[in-house]
Amino acid sequence: MQATNQDNFHQSRESLEKKASEDIQEKIVAAILFCCALISVLTTFGIVFIIFQVAFEFFQEVSFAEFFLDTKWTPLFAERHFGVWPLINGTFLTTAIAMSVAIPLGLCSAIYLSEYAPPKVAAILRPAFELLAGIPTVVYGYFALLFITPLLRNFLPLEIFNALSAGLMMGVMITPTVGSISLDAIRAVPRSLREGAYALGITKLESIFKVVLPAALSGISASIILGISRAVGETMTVVIAAGQQPRITVNLLESVETMTAYMAQISGGDSPRGSVNFKTLYAVGAVLFILTLSLNIVSYWISNRFKEKYD
Template identity: 90%
Template sequence: MQNYNVPDNSDRISRQALDKNASEDISEKIIATILFGCALVSVLTTFGIVVIIFQETFGFFQEVSFAQFFLDTKWTPLFADKHFGVWPLINGTFLTTAIAMAVAIPLGLSSAIYLSEYAQPKVAAILRPAVELLAGIPTVVYGYFALLFVTPLLRHIVPLEIFNALSAGLMMGVMITPTVGSISLDAIRAVPRSLREGAYALGITKLEAIFRVVLPAALSGIIASIILGISRAVGETMTVLIAAGQQPRLTVNLAESVETMTAYMAQISGGDSPRGSLNFKTLYAVGAVLFLITLILNIVSYWIANRFKEKYE
């Protein structure tokens, strides 16, 4: 009986498998390191911005007291009679933001409801990119459109100053509408179809189902979109700089010129104030206030989105 020696390839196959696993582990570690580095760049950039802002702000408060900054009602740091009350800038910021949200919330939410519940798929596929196209228009275009078209048009109806809060707020509302509408649309579409069908089974109309079932179920996403829209309006610069003017006033009159925090920062950034001067440091003090406001708004948005988030199975 003849014996045949069969070559044993198990060791070679095992070594190949080990080498392959080792190379895959190295690749995974390299990719993980690269991704970690990218995330770290974002974190370090944010940290650096915060450090610089508050470092310069600390230098500002070495020369100006908190009482002068938070209790005074006049903002004239560039004049001979200097006042450093930040409230006129905060007032101008929130006045234009309130007008903007009065426009963006109904327009954005209505467009989201239509695209989600009423529009045919082909129509929605055309209209949604068209609405979101508004977000791609440069803000300086909105500013000049408000100054050269909206303001003259409104002055035929109501008495307005050439630079006024109303025109700037209206154009900001149009600009922010895609933000509110797009996020609200995603929140409404995330509501399960079974909830709608259950509402229809109870005999209620489509409109009643939208307002009594769909919108309450999507409430967290809708509120988050509104708060994000407010953050966008608070941080807007060019539209309010061009259309609202540079008159820091503590007023609620929409027909008057006001100055927002971002508009003042753009004014100081023009280079007229020497670096290291008190006027230059006001840039960082106002920036710190703006940073804290937007941070609070984002925290509230995150809390609401998690607090009222509905989970479906």
């Protein structure tokens, strides 16, 4: 009897020691994960702090009125102007072209892979489709400059560097972003909704546009907003193919300069550190940060506002 009690005591003690060891391991893992998350948060806050700190110094020398009301951007010229609107115009122009390509291509691809493609075909096409997102953006830029532009110049009076070629290649580059998220949103729609639509006698195409797409509106809208955010922040493609001519124009055939292209230009090291020209990098970066943050907030709001929940 005494031996049995001792065995039970040893087993209980070993169990408690094992549980204590597991608790310590869990706490160590939790601490490591917390540190990783904290590093990400602190890095983000550090970037934002530096950007807005130098941007504040810039606005000590250049007024808000000159920055937001002037229509010329020539900070590197003898007659300097700091109106940011030409850069914003170039960014929005190339983004509009890109989304006019990415939205129909991405959405149609998502509809085909979800509703029409056989499972084996979809299993092959989706990885191939998403492979476009893995191509370096510099490759897209040179492809636009050396192939798309010469091809289009056979039909249109394009400048060597132009918004159209850059926007078209950006659209192809962003298509996987729009298509993949839209595909996940469409596949998340319950099969019962489709079957209910078929029971009412409507065709498959009608069920897609009247039932499936409205039910997946939240995810599709989020994919479009994220695609716009990606286009606004794209750098290498517009640096190589769109040019560096800041101007306010809606002519797709002309050269324009985007905010990211100007930031890449200043980052080359030609402007002395601490000069006004150097500080324009952070001022433009602050505007770009606010734009992308606003787009992400809108995407998050749309996702929650139009989110459908099914049992």
